[in-house]
Amino acid sequence: MTFKIMNVPRTLLTSALIFSLGLFTPVLYVVKPNVASAQSVGASVSTAALGPSDPQEVAAFMDSFFARPEVKAALAGASVVIVNDGKVLLNKGYGYANVETKKPIDQSHTLFRLASISKTFTAMAVMQLAEQGKLDLDLNVNGYLKGMKIANRTGSPLTARDLMTHTSGFDFTDIPEDEGDPDGPVYRLDTFVADHMPTVIRKPGEAFRYDNYGYNLLGYLVECVSGQKFEDYIEKHIFKPLGMDNSRFVYTSELAAKLATPYDASGEPIAQYTTYPYNSPDGGLMSTSGDMARFMLAELNGGKLDNQAVLQEKTMQAMEQYSVSIHPDIPGVGYGFESSFPSFNNGQFVIDKSGAGSGFQSQQWLLPKQKTGLFIALNSAKDARKMRSLLFQSFMDHYFPKPITSPPSYMNTLKSELQYLEGTYSDLRLPAWHYEVEATNGGLLVTDAYGVHELKQLKDLLFIDDTGRLAAFKKDDKGRIAYFEYNKADSWSERLPDVKLYADVPLDSPYAKDIRYLRQQGLLEREDPLNFNPEQSITRAQFIGWLIPTFGIKLSEEPIMFKDTMNSPYAAEIQTALEGGVVTGISKGTFEPNRSITREEAAVILSRLLQLGLGIMPSAEVQLKGQTDAWALDGVQHIVASGYYGPEVTPDADGAFDYRSKQPMLRQEAAAMIHRYP
Incomplete structure (x- = not known):
């Protein structure tokens, strides 16, 4: 692993992934439902007299947006661009490039x-x-990689087209180390890929x-092919x-x-x-709003x-499509584009690309048929996703209002069907995030971390809440149901295989499902295949061994x-x-892997992992009763407030919880905790 070479602490997930997977606040990819944001299926919109056109009106609209109290409260600095029909209608900064010194944003030079x-x-x-015939999008990328070969267990070639569409x-x-000390050694692209x-x-x-790794591999592919x-x-x-004179990919x-x-x-x-x-x-990429205005004008x-x-028109049009979608009625991803907030599209065809790193967030939206583009860059993580979401929704409602449509027609499907x-x-991407799907007459009940959702059927394999x-x-290619997409837009979910319960776990056990x-x-898989021993205590090693793989990251190869x-x-x-800071050990370089983990230890570990x-x-905060050590109190509060426990924990008549913090955690209780998060 490279984190030692880079002399920076390893994190469990990249900063971009942390921002995109913040599951209980509205962030980039996990979108909490919004009643006012529904997009009607099959809606068509007249393109007459739509879109921004007058620079003064556009400036007034944007000034009004940034004057909103909730926007002002979150803002450090922002640079915003609106283009339409080959013209830059707005390129303006709001707030500060540096809040302490009140340094203004220069649209041409602030990166x-x-x-x-x-x-x-x-x-x-x-x-x-x-375009130049130097790279075939549908050939095995291993044929282009100099001195490297991607291992492939499938028998189907990996292509550049696959990489561009994730x-x-x-x-x-995802790679844990994506940011670090600018004074450290240079981490070369070819070394990183290897x-x-x-x-x-x-x-x-x-x-x-x-x-993310796939796009770094594409960058290396560019190097190999272009020289x-x-x-x-x-x-x-x-x-x-x-003419993007101020844009750079390398920090100096x-x-x-x-x-x-x-x-x-x-x-x-x-x-x-x-x-x-x-x-x-x-x-x-580091860029200015002025440069991004020029980029959007070219894209449109x-x-x-x-x-x-920079591209032929037909090639540019090929980029600005949803090349992969789980269903024709659901926006998907294209070559370097995606659809982050489809519920706000108001019947328009919209493609976008967002970005999130430590202290910076950004997004560009394109409406190719309208020749309209919107861009925002922010230098603060505070409510940044909410601000981007609110900006896009406000922009679309103002310039491309939602069409009037008839209510959807639902299929009258039987539960058995x-x-x-x-x-x-x-x-x-994040195996811990999961859905339980149950059939009903006319639809489905879907349970996730947000709660239970009632979905009604619109078409074959298509539902709406x-x-x-x-x-x-x-x-899949054998006709079996394999994947599901609902309210987490950075990846699909795969159907888990049906398995038998253990001989010592009754079907009516309150922990059977967990x-x-x-x-x-x-x-x-490394446990007894016949018996689970649900009422035995779980060791510290076993608890970590069950928990860490649910994050979907590559395990450390360090000593x-x-x-x-x-x-x-x-x-x-x-x-x-x-390495991720989730555990610290006991003393003198030991972990005590075979000791039973206490319930408060487990709570602290999961709390750290979540944070x-x-x-x-x-x-x-919740009201706790019983004994909890001071060092564990915040972690236990976090886990109990989040509901990450099984039927062994219930509130008393006054609403207080006895988490039984000092007791060993049983294997069935650990199963319940892991099943219920995030």
Whole structure:
């Protein structure tokens, strides 16, 4: 692993993933339902007299938006662009590039990190090489990689098209180390690709899972095919032709003065940082709103600006499509584009790309048929996703109002006709996120971390909830139901296999469903295959061994630090937890892996994992009774308030909970805790 070479602490998930998977606040990919945001299925909208046109009116609209109290309260600084029909109608800064010094935002020179918007540029570079006949989008990428080979267990080739649409089939798509000390050693792209090389375990092109590593691999592909460094290629073939004079992929000390100061969610400034690899094709872009205005104008003009073409019109149009969708009625992903807030599209065809890194968030939206674009860059994480969401919704409602449509027509389907969809579906990117699907007459009941949702059937494999959010299923190439998509838009969920319960777990046990879930997730493969021993205590090693894989990250390959875990079957999981700050050990380099874990220890570990891995902080306090050690009190409060426990914990008449913190955690209780989060 490279975190030791880079001399930065390993984190369980990249900063971008933390921002995109914050599950209990509205963030980038996990979108909490919004009754006012439903998009009608099959709605068609007249394009007459729609869209922004008058610069003064556009400025008044945007000024009004940034004057809203909830926006002002969250704002550090923002740079915003609106383009339409080949013209820049607005390019304006709000707030400050540095709050402490009140440094204003210069639209031409203030740089923002745009994080994953980088992927659109990387995809454009790939499409340029395909236009020139130097790269075939449908050939095995191993034929282009110099001195490297991606392991593939499927028998189906991995192509550049698969990588651009996040359908690589990789076992791991996120790298823990993506940001670090700018004064540290340079982490080369080829080294990064080799260090973190995943394996293709799912047929490429079959299922969507947001893929940061895949876009770094695409950047390396650009280097191999073009013979140029990735950043040099982008400079020569995109930045320079489009006049994007202030855009860069590589951080240097000279850029520090031009970069807006980033702020965390609490408003504290963050030191400037570099990205790993140093030129990050998946997230290294730094740019200004002025440069992004020029980029959007080219995107909306068939790849051309000021008589300089970066793509042929047909190629640009191919990028601006949903190349992969779970159902034709649900927006999906394209080459370097996605659909983050489809419920706000108001019947229009919209593609977008967002970016999130430490202290920076950004997003561009394009309406190609309307030749309209919207862009925002923010230098604070505070309510940033909410601000981007609110901006897009306000923009669409103002300039492209929701059409008047008739109520949807539901299918009158019998429960027995829908039972083939029942089961547990686990998210491909974050396995802990899962859905329980149960058939009813006319629809489905879907249970997730938000609660229970009633879905009604619209079409074959297509459903809608009472807020207007769509859900759909997909069959595999053998005609079996394999995937589900609903309210977490950064990946699909796969159907988990049916499994038998253990001989010592009765079907009517209140923990039977929890234990079955662990077995479905494959978390018990190193355990006794016949008996679960539900009322035995669980060891510290076993608890970590069950918990860490639910995050969907590659386990550490570093030397084992706890000397007493060397022979543990869960040594890699414990080492991964240590590197992520989830566990700290006992004393003198030991972990005591075979000791029973106490309930308060388990609560603290899960609380740390939620905070460090997903950015989910304690949001409420509950009344506790019984004895809990002071060092564990916050963790126990976090877990009890979140409901991550089984039937062994109930409130008394006064609403107080006895978590039995000092007692050993039983195996069935650990199963309940893991099943119920996040």
